Amino acid sequence: MFVRVETGYKAEFVDPEARRIHQKIMEIHPQLAEKIRWIRKLKCCWLELDGQRDRVIQTIQQVFKIPVTHWLFTGDLLPSAAGSSGTLQDLMQAAPFRPGVFHGIEKRKRFSYHDEEANVIKDVFQTVLGDSHAVKSAITGELLLIEGVKLTQSDLEWISRNWFAGDKSESWSLISEDELKKNARFQGEQVSKYLSNTPSNSRSRLLQFRQMEHPVDESMNWSRIQELFRVTVPVYERQYTQIEEEWTLRPEVRFASDALLLNTRMEMEFHLALQQLEDVAEGFNTHLQTVLGVLPNAKRVWLGEEHGNHPVRVKDEFENSMKDVSETTATPIVQMKLYEDSNETEPSYFWSTTLGISMQKNPSIEGSEKADFIWIGDRESPAYQDLVFVENLKSALQYARDAKAISYVLPCAGLSLLEVLKRATPLSYGFDLFLDGCENWFKSALEKPMTLSQIWGVRPEQKAWLLNELSLRGIPYFHLGTSNLNGDVRVIHQNQVKLQMNIREFFKTEPIEPEELLLDEPIFHTGLKGEKRIQPLRFKNRYAVEELLLKPEQYHASIASPVVLRPDPNFWTGLMVLSDLCGEEFNTVHMEYLLRKCTALGGQIRSMQASMMNGLKPWYQVIKNVESDYGIQLTQFEIVARPDNPSHWLALQLVARLNDIRNIRSEDFKQANDRIYWLPGGFDQPATRWLAGLEGRYQNSLHSAIAIEPSDYSTGKQGMNGVINTLTFALMKRKLGAELRLQHYFPGGFFVSVGENERYAVEEEWAILGIESEWVGKVTSTPHLVIRDEEDRVYTIPIEDLV
């Protein structure tokens, strides 16, 4: 039987605990405390008892009844246990203002939380009744009874949030005066509601999610499901070739938040990086190759969360934490300063790791043994946009992996359940799906793409522990099925096998051509009329790659996105370019610019990896022709189509070779009196080969090399402005100026700077190698740009005005 028990001090006694709550409110919010004219606190207990009614009543009396000081309210179970009527009205009579306006706030321990009081009560009932199974379940809580005419609902919510209920471990609800006076809350159905696994009226994400499970809809269309299960799912095969047996580099650039500076000390993110590496190379041996730190200039460090800290201290802390990671793992470290952008308002601390994968395959792939798999995530889009939730999920995943509680993870975001299952290699020996309790979710998720969620293969012996961890973190989950080795796919509902088929039939796929996933024109132009425009990422933290990947519908990077150097001890260097081209064209000109940008840094580009979401056909053409046009091999190519997501992004990673990582050049002019030259930038030009270090020996004499942006060499006045922009940004980093002779437009290429002493050797080498060059001007110490045009007119512009 279901019983609710309330105990509280008799009306004649002052309730000291309630009084303390009132005093606390008085200290913090005196206006609200004045509205409370009378307050009482009762202890509540919800019980599911097994046994004869008389015996149960007797036991409740023995356990809960303190006749001298307390009243006991049990609805109609013990009508004479309190005052004259046995209801809360007896207690309300003690209020100084009658009839008064009464409110109730009820709190109870969340089902998944440890409830010590309930455990003690269970123990006591077992002692008194002499039956170890006397109490099936119990939850404890409290009821705050408040009288006040002026109290509003928001006041009561404030009280319960701040002084009464602990939000994480307890759920609370408001009770009206009518409900308080009636005994309906003592009825079995009401009590059983709280004692079941799915408590309602809760604000936690977990419980909100569970609340969404409506009563079971019996109309499950099994024939339709069977038909879907038999459908051959088109699967786009990722293009993947390996040019170097011992080396590959993955486009994994993460950890872009400013909080990362502190996190590096805890090494949490670092472990995550290692784990991601294992994710990418499932089944292969992995190892860490380098740690890379990029720290922006001191001026930027000064901003953001670290505001108030001295930039030097911030820088030192960053460097020390990087060294810690490096020393702990015996991994080489490279630290660089690369970017300075006055448009950005957030600091851009950034560190990353270069992750290497050796191609020796592990002897066995985990996941084939029998294991429960559990769906984890959230089906509603707010979670998708909630980075806190994402962080929670990430830390839970890390925690589970540290404890070796999970054997595989299947990412579900953007895919339908059918697609996830049909691509799931850990399930390829057979599995059972259990639909009890998730029928509605299953019906919707089977064909429609899911939002941020994952399926975890959980080891049975650690399942209980893991589920408890998930509950504590408020992450929704449910048990979806079990993998097995019997070679069948079975769908089980209400203990009946509704569907069964052979695993070979289920995992049948057909390849899809990449062109089928490409779009003719950007979604930006076809849809989204009148809707909020997507914000370009350039005005945000430009390293926020993770944010971009999580929230592609909100941000996109620009063509001026970063080039990040990722060196390796074996003189191999990965150059990563991330670019999003939403609403912008991406053509050969842009491609050349990106390649040039890498060359300017000093790398010999050997291969390229690319991935695109909602890619356009012109992009595909450019990337596909990289091999034939520039002799660069495309080692990995991935296309993702997400029609529901109105954005496009393209990520490119160039793998390049560098003879000596100390010779990396940066895009800024270094010192006054350096001579500035222009070099042509075509990939058939000897200048490019020279800059990349393939020919010649005096490249080290260059102080800097800067790739000219694609807009610069367009015809007309705009082109001139573009050249000036490139030079301005290169000069402003060190607050230098320049005297320039710009007498014609430059068709792409590079600006390089050479010291006065080294220029003779460099110019001689250029002449020997047949490298065309043109002297443009020289760097000056005053921050002014002095330009002499083709008609010998002189313009003097302060750099600050240009910025």
Added chain:
Amino acid sequence: MSMYRALILSSPGSRGEKAFAYALKQVGFDAEVLQIDEAIRLRLEQDQLSLKYKLVILPSGNTYSSVVGSGRVLALKIQHALGWNLNRFAERGGLVMGVGSGFESLLHLKVFGEDYALRLNDEAKSQEKWVRVIPTGTRCVWLRGLGTMDLPLNEQNTEFVIDSSAYVEAKGKLDRLGMGCLRGDPSVEPKGDRIWGLCDMTGRIFGLLPHPEYFLSWTNTEDWYINPTRAAAPGSGMAIFENAARYADT
């Protein structure tokens, strides 16, 4: 000197067992601390209790997190799982002391009658202070020959209440039979001669709110260093345990 055995019945959340054990050892008892669940496992029932032990202590503390009332779960376990009747134990010459929530357990076990209880006073603040108490009457064997003494109060500020529905009768019983054996000093306490301790009809079961086990020597007081020559002297609490040893010998 007696070598009777004394049982200190501890429970989850109880405290002061070591202080009790020390005090009882000093006065000649062979004290044993036993956890309630261990006692249940050993099936230490009423007959064995009377045979093995001369004295039972129910220590204070937040036993069982004061779920369903302070000391109540311990009382229910004593009553239902161990099946003890402490009144019968006392009738056979046994001594019982309950301090703080142990006193509440005795009240829940109704060894003094049904009309008495403890409740939090209006402040409900946990506080540590000393109270001046006066033993009254001659019934309580624990307090024989003792005069006014100061004892520490080391828990939530609880007070003794009598059921309002039978107040006159219950209060008269306490006065008439000398059961209200430990009272406050009216010259010090604003609330007059409030009751700080009760004994049963035999005088052998003694429940009290102050803690005699925390005043075993003068170094337990706050100002002992003012008069260091008294430091080695025993405290008033020790006198109560000495009374118990003396009674056991007789």
